[in-house]
Amino acid sequence: xxxxxxxxxxxxxxxxxxxxxxxxxxxxxxxxxxxxxxxxxxxxxxxxxxxxxxxxxxxxxxxxxxxxxxxxxxxxxxxxxxxxxxxxxxxxxxxxxxxxxxxxxxxxxxxxxxxxxxxxxxxxxxxxxxxxxxxxxxxxxxxxxxxxxxxxxxxxxxxxxxxxxxxx
Amino acid sequence: xxxxxxxxxxxxxxxxxxxxxxxxxxxxxxxxxxxxxxxxxxxxxxxxxxxxxxxxxxxxxxxxxxxxxxxxxxxxxxxxxxxxxxxxxxxxxxxxxxxxxxxxxxxxxxxxxxxxxxxxxxxxxxxxxxxxxxxxxxxxxxxxxxxxxxxxxxxxxxxxxxxxxxxxxxxxxxxxxxxxxxxxxxxxxxxxxxxxxxxxxxxxxxxxxxxxxxxxxxxxxxxxxxxxxxxxxxxxxxxxxxxxxxxxxxxxxxxxxxxxxxxxxxxxxxxxxxxxxxxxxxxxxxxxxxxxxxxxxxxxxxxxxxxxxxxxxxxxxxxxxxxxxxxxxxxxxxxxxxxxxxxxxxxxxxxxx
Ligand code: SF4
Ligand code: SF4
Numbered sequence: 001x002x003x004x005x006x007x008x009x010x011x012x013x014x015x016x017x018x019x020x021x022x023x024x025x026x027x028x029x030x031x032x033x034x035x036x037x038x039x040x041x042x043x044x045x046x047x048x049x050x051x052x053x054x055x056x057x058x059x060x061x062x063x064x065x066x067x068x069x070x071x072x073x074x075x076x077x078x079x080x081x082x083x084x085x086x087x088x089x090x091x092x093x094x095x096x097x098x099x100x101x102x103x104x105x106x107x108x109x110x111x112x113x114x115x116x117x118x119x120x121x122x123x124x125x126x127x128x129x130x131x132x133x134x135x136x137x138x139x140x141x142x143x144x145x146x147x148x149x150x151x152x153x154x155x156x157x158x159x160x161x162x163x164x165x166x167x168x
Numbered sequence: 169x170x171x172x173x174x175x176x177x178x179x180x181x182x183x184x185x186x187x188x189x190x191x192x193x194x195x196x197x198x199x200x201x202x203x204x205x206x207x208x209x210x211x212x213x214x215x216x217x218x219x220x221x222x223x224x225x226x227x228x229x230x231x232x233x234x235x236x237x238x239x240x241x242x243x244x245x246x247x248x249x250x251x252x253x254x255x256x257x258x259x260x261x262x263x264x265x266x267x268x269x270x271x272x273x274x275x276x277x278x279x280x281x282x283x284x285x286x287x288x289x290x291x292x293x294x295x296x297x298x299x300x301x302x303x304x305x306x307x308x309x310x311x312x313x314x315x316x317x318x319x320x321x322x323x324x325x326x327x328x329x330x331x332x333x334x335x336x337x338x339x340x341x342x343x344x345x346x347x348x349x350x351x352x353x354x355x356x357x358x359x360x361x362x363x364x365x366x367x368x369x370x371x372x373x374x375x376x377x378x379x380x381x382x383x384x385x386x387x388x389x390x391x392x393x394x395x396x397x398x399x400x401x402x403x404x405x406x407x408x409x410x411x412x413x414x415x416x417x418x419x420x421x422x423x424x425x426x427x428x429x430x431x432x433x434x435x436x437x438x439x440x441x442x443x444x445x446x447x448x449x450x451x452x453x454x455x456x457x458x459x460x461x462x463x464x465x466x467x468x469x470x471x472x473x474x475x476x477x478x479x480x481x482x483x484x485x486x487x488x489x490x491x492x493x494x495x496x497x498x499x500x501x502x503x504x505x506x507x508x509x510x511x512x513x514x515x516x517x518x519x520x521x
Contacts, residue, residue: 025230025482035234
């Protein structure tokens with residue numbers, strides 16, 4: 001008798017579990033889908049994702065921030081960066097040409113880190129980096145020109161707060 | 169008000185006139201059948217295309233994807249594109265195949281299931297051939313797929329195909345039993361083997377058989393899924409074990425035939441389930457009677473098909489031994505028990521044939 005009972009119990013439990021499974025999939029049938037229709041819909045990447053390297057251009061002063069100090073070129077393990085600069089009339093050095101060969105760049109970010117003049121940066125919005133010709137990967141300063149939108153401007157710490165923090 | 173009966177009358181009247189115009193009235197009987205077959209084939213082909221699209225949509229949304237959405241509105245023409253691709257493909261075949269069975273198998277696989285559509289009543293009097301023994305006929309004719317699958321497996325001269333064919337034969341033969349047995353209670357209650365008769369009985373009784381015979385309904389759907397070789401019972405073509413199973417060596421139009429046959433089998437099973445258990449063309453409530461019967465019928469068929477699709481995308485595939493266990497140790501005892509209980513109740517109630 002017990003065997004027969006457990007036989008039917010098993011079948012009922014199995015049936016119930018199948019119904020549970022079906023209810024889960026049916027629930028998902030009516031849920032919103034997660035698909036991103038890529039060429040039409042773009043995923044907004046986080047602001048600090050490292051997709052492409054750009055040269056920051058200062059719109060107010062009408063010049064690149066770069067002062068041709070060569071730190072980035074020296075830091076680059078693959079020597080992708082070639083740049084030249086001249087001393088301007090105000091006695092300060094200015095970058096004249098800047099070339100970054102993305103075909104050998106490994107996006108390690110050492111150049112961005114090495115730059116002490118807030119002139120090189122990673123951007124998040126441009127991530128379709130494939131090209132048809134290898135030569136197109138060699139970008140110059142015009143191709144890498146990037147004006148920092150206001151919402152990404154660095155927020156300097158309040159000096160008073162920093163000092164208070166240092167004292168504490 | 170539109171009803172299936174009126175449409176049939178209109179069309180047959182029109183056909184009579186066309187025959188008279190062409191001077192073919194003497195052959196009207198044969199020509200009617202030909203027209204029915206062509207119309208049915210067109211309906212089945214389009215419906216199967218829709219079903220493939222629906223299956224892809226259902227599976228996609230169950231997995232939080234979108235599914236086909238590029239070809240035509242909502243991707244509806246995707247299957248058409250696939251069909252065109254399939255039919256224009258080169259027909260590759262193994263050199264050492266057994267020529268005649270290799271050629272016949274896909275045709276038989278499709279025709280055998282397609283013949284089942286003949287007795288399905290879409291609406292009152294809207295049926296190609298209202299056979300007296302419709303249920304018997306449909307069970308007999310759809311079983312021919314076993315032969316098709318076996319000969320496909322044998323003639324392709326490929327061990328995977330052969331294994332797939334054998335598994336499929338074993339499966340279909342064992343699931344044929346609960347499939348038939350789960351229809352028996354309804355036959356006992358109504359005393360009819362005729363589909364329209366069963367629907368009319370449900371109309372008079374005022375209830376659908378899914379309520380008193382819920383167990384039979386469940387076992388029928390389970391064994392119908394197994395009959396159609398669909399997941400979770402798709403062992404004959406388990407990709408991970410047998411590559412494509414019995415249709416590994418088929419390509420192009422012949423593969424399309426097998427594919428079509430599988431879907432038509434689903435349609436036939438769902439149509440039987442909708443007719444026998446869900447009241448066929450009857451509206452769920454009398455006041456909804458203004459909607460024509462064949463629409464209700466299609467709605468019910470789609471409901472059952474959705475259920476079978478949901479099985480496929482929910483349940484994991486059974487192992488071979490589990491499959492046989494489930495068939496012989498669970499489905500058959502339950503259906504037999506159901507028959508006994510139903511017979512007892514029918515005796516007590518003093519009705520039945
Ligand atoms: S990211 Fe690395 S490899 Fe690329 S330019 Fe900068 S330092 Fe060189
Ligand atoms: S480190 Fe910065 S400032 Fe110096 S050359 Fe490179 S980009 Fe220009």
